[in-house]
Amino acid sequence: MWDYVLRFEDIDKSMINLVGWKGANLGEMTKAWFPVPRWFCITTEAYKMLLSQSWELSSCISELEGTKKDSWEEILKISGKIRNLIKNLSIQKDLKESILESWKAIWEEKSYAIRSSATAEDLPSASFAWQQDTYLNIKGEKEILESIRNCWASLFTDRAVSYRIKNNFKQSSIFLSVIVQEMVFSDVSGIMFTADPITGKRKAITINSSFGLWEALVGWLVSSDTYKVIGWIIAEKNISQKKIEIIPDADGWTCEREIGLDRQNIQSLTDEQILELAALGSKIENHYKSEQDIEWCLKDGEFYIVQSRPITTIYPLPENMMEWLHFFVSFWHVQMMTEPMKALWISIFKTLSSHIEEFFEMKHPLFVDAWSRLYVDLINPLQYWIFQKIIPLLLMNADETASKILFDFIRSDRFKIVWKKEIALRKKWIIFKFMFQELMLFFSENLNDTYPILNNNISNRINAIRKELSETPSREKIWKIKSIINDLPEDIFISRIVQYMPLSILSYKLLWILSKKWLGETALVDQIWKAPFGNVTTEMWLILGDLSDKARDNALLQEYLRKAEDKDFWEKLENIQWSSEFRESLMDFFKKYGMRCTWEIDITHPRWNEQPTQVTSIISNILKNQERWQHRRDFGSAREEALRASEKLLARIRQTPFGTLKALLLRKLIFVYRSIIWVREHPKFFLINVFASIKEVILEETKFLIEENKLESADDISYFSLDEISRIIETWAVDADLLAARKAKYNSDKDLKPPRVFDWDWEILTIRPDENMPLWAFVWTPASPGVVEWRARVIRRLEDADLQKWDILVTAYTDPAWTVLFSIASAIVTEVGWLLTHWSVVAREYGIPAVVGVDDATSLIKDGDFIRVNWNGWFVEIL
Secondary structure, eight states, X not given: OTTTEEEXXXXXXXXXXXXXXXXXXXXXXXXXXXXXXXXXXXXXXXXXXXXXXXXXXXXXXXXXXXXXXXXXXXXXXXXXXHHHHXXXXXXXHHHHHHHHXXXXXXXXXXXXXXXXXXXXXXXXXXXXXXXXOOEEEEOSHHHHHHHHHHHHHGGGOHHHHHHHHHTTOOGGGOOEEEXXXXXXXXXXXXXXXXXXXXXXXXXXXXXXXXXXXXHHHHTTOSOOEEEEEETTEEEEEEOOOOOEEEEEOTTSSEEEEEOOTTTTTSOSSOHHHHHHHHHHHHHHHHHHTSOEEEEEEEETTEEEEEEEEEOOXXXXXXXXXXXXXXXXXXXXXXXXOOSOOOHHHHHHHHHHXXXXXXXXXXXXXXXXXXXXXXXXETTTGXXXXXXXXXXXXXXXXXXXXXXXXXXXXXXXXXXXXXXOBOOOHHHHHHHHHHHHHHHHHHTOSOGGGHHHHHHHHHHHHHHHHHHHHHHSOGGGHHXXXXXHHHHHHHHHHHTTHHHHHHHHHHHHHHHHHXXXXXXXXXXXXXXXXXXXXXXXXXXXXXXXXXXXXXXXXXXXXXXXXXXXXXXXXXXXXXXSTTOHHHHHHHXXXXXXXXXXXXXXXXXXXXXXXXXXXXXXXXXXXXXXHOOTTHHHHHHHHHHHHHHHHHHHHHXXXXXXXXXXXXXXXXXHHHHHHHHHGGGGGXXXXXXHHHHHHHHHHHHHXXXXXXXXXXXXXXXXXXXXXXXXXXXXXXXXXXXHHHHHHHHHHHHHHHTOOOOSEEETTOOBOOOOOOTTSOXXXXXXXXXXXXXXXXXXXXXXXXXXXXXXTTOEEEESOOOGGGGGGGGTOSEEEESSOOTTOHHHHHHHHHTOOEEEOOTTHHHHSOTTOEEEEETTTTEEEEO
């Protein structure tokens, strides 16, 4: 029976399948001489033997696995039956004797804690904490055997079963061992985290403690004292009122006891004990080489560790990250995306940033990937004093929350240790030259002529890149792709795209500031930017509206568009009667916009050319929710409103002191803004075209891997970087293990909600909430004016959209594909985005309130909640 019961000295971290994660951790700590109370373990082999005794029990577990996830009544019924079956099973004679022998070897007169240790428990990715039952102060042979049987049954408690379902664990794949551990009747007990479990800050040890047994804390029966230790200094104390404690009673159970008034408000640990415990926690963390969640107790001045497991609620540290000064901002929040990225796209973006890193002689990479997302390390440019002023202001237009955090960071004592650098004279001249050109543009009278010139420059460069790629030999194509990507920043400057963007943003900012200063409000300014001419996304939606109208009178065509599939899409469309004009127009649309899609900045996502039904679903929504020519009428009306608002603003300004001069300045600002604001979408449009061409080449060059069964699908190649793809093409060899690991990591990172900002201590930084906000309100950034109260519809994917007229759309982010819903929604709320986001502009054109940057909006606001979008108050409120 040696494999049914093991003593603590026989167990180590390699025996997870035999003793579970908790047992393996306890064995590891015991071997490392940490203070662990004596114990032994009834292994998973004993549990398996128990299952083999009952055909009915095995049948019930199989039945539980076959039950649908949402059939909770059936799940709870089967779980209860399994528990009863286990509790009524007899323990085999040899196993019983082995258990009792180990119990007596420690000391049969002592009290014991009987704890579960499952093979899926205390995992690095899921803790399974407190999913099974624990029994305390157990004495005597009969009571110990009964508690062990109850512990086995607790593998199928309602909470344990639902937790496994939620985390996609098979019920039959989890096995339970039972730990019988000498009971410590603690004076004080609690939990210790070796990193801050909320912010993720490393080297910030958080200790919760209270008098008596630690079950009072777990059961939320008492408020605990909280201590924070940073750098071996007690940085924070929060002493709670502790009214009760749990103690053992004479009958072999536990009971609650009221704490005397003289002890209720004092520290449960002395300062010396706090530091001693923190030191012990640090040693355990160093031993495991990961941050730990530790259960501990104190008896007669001695600390004991009863459990240690990885902290699963904090983000794991990015790989290969130097311990240096960093200030990371999520690039994907700026781009209104929170989805993880694959290796191909990460490598493309890092190649793209190398030009910038070289220009500014950066010591560290500008972009780093963490949790399959890209982060910008702003500590590089913040070394220069001029960028300490400019970057927070620029970031204000991209991610106001991140900008506020950065302002606080620059003003903090921590930032003082960042070394400062001066920009080289040659680079100062380049920057000065750029600023001088911006000034000349402002006074130019030919801004209206920039549209055809800029479009021609972009078109020529895109065609030149396509020609370069087509003429490059296959063996050199990846090298050519890297060369093209590296030159893209220069291409954007040469084509003069970037030259107009700062001027358009600055013009609007000045309009807003001067209107606020001279008139005391900005309502008219907020209408001036409606319906600008030349915006590529707006033009695309107008064309989509035209396409929809061409299908409006053809019922057969509308039916096909609703049910169309990507396979054989064009062939089947050709067979629809009276659809030739629509088909030709749709093909023209795809020639110009087919490289776009949902999450379009990421090259690995399917383009509209690859999945044309993404477009047909949009057309179907337009047909369902808009009248004929409504899109053109709405755009025309918005344009007229903007012109009227401009004239009203100038008329009011003329009524103020020196009004004629002020009006001349504002008229110029309005002219500059409306003449070039359309350029805002062009850099992205240019990049998407280039990236689409690059993707076509990569897929063409690697399609032989699918033919040779080395890859399952074309998407598999996106899990490799450019350099790795180059080697694959040369060697015809695919690292299957690496591919599987990348897929697993991608799927794991999907469930993570990436932090917006974090620093070199890996602490997630946030802004302090406004004390004047109403209860159940969330801070955000205004994007389109108005106040609306109505029902919230939380929509996470466009294809799942079920939006009714006047509903408030709540989502993580949007891209151009979502704009069709704006004609239905009464307001828009997103977790990411900024003032000049494409959909912010469209929302203003539609005249509906829009707000961005509402952290965790899709989880804090529930589908069906009635909410108030208060643009003027800068918050969203649940009513």
